[in-house]
Amino acid sequence: SMAQDAINRVLVDRAREGKFVVRLKGGDPFLYGRGYEEAHACAEAGIPCTVVPGVSSALSVPALAGIPVSNRGMTHEVTIVSGHLPPGHPGSLVDWEALARMRGTLVVLMGVKNSPAIADSLMAGGRSPETPAAIIVDGSLDGQVTHRCTVGTMATTLTDRGVRPPAIVVVGEVAGLPQVLTRA
Incomplete structure (x- = not known):
């Protein structure tokens, strides 16, 4: 369990290290899954990302x-x-x-x-x-x-x-x- 800010930092930090980052979430990451917050953190850091929706x-x-x-x-x-x-x-x-x-x-x-x-x-x-x-x-x-x-x-x-x-x-x-x- 991590705070959302910590998750966002890990996503951005690992991407800046040149790593290919995959954030797996159950269901649909944009339905109470904070997927938008994570995508927004990446966008603000200039890191392109793709969201693959799931079934809620x-x-x-x-x-x-x-x-x-x-x-x-x-x-x-x-x-x-x-x-x-x-x-x-x-x-x-x-x-x-x-x-x-x-x-x-x-x-x-x-x-x-x-x-x-x-x-x-x-x-x-x-x-x-x-x-x-x-x-x-x-x-x-x-x-x-x-x-x-x-x-x-x-x-x-x-x-x-x-x-x-x-x-x-x-x-x-x-x-x-x-x-x-x-x-x-």
Whole structure:
């Protein structure tokens, strides 16, 4: 684990040494991956770089769990948010009340710890407590498990099942679709 400034310095320093630097990141480096910050640091140092986008866990992990984040006739929008700050936190940039009013799928990354508060905020904003939800733990790994629940039972599900990060939370009607995939 390194601070972002330290990572940026290593990228620039190694490139200035004439080394070919590859920064591997999981998923899409521009979706909560700080890829832009690293590319910007290189650009400011006059070092050309190329970004190779990946498939975000916000889309791939629900798919691996058999949950489409969109489904014809069911949802026309998908919203991906960071849940690393709870609703009401002064640093949060998420408008949870607006998200509660939307009918589409909500995918929450980095939000396990704050999911109970997120669920409460969604319900306070008008989202039905009966709205299906899924918590997908250890996505793409051998131990991947999906906990189905509702917005109203999310806090209890997290506690009763001992959910720990990494996990992705999917809220919306798609989370209630029947399971059609089997894992090999």
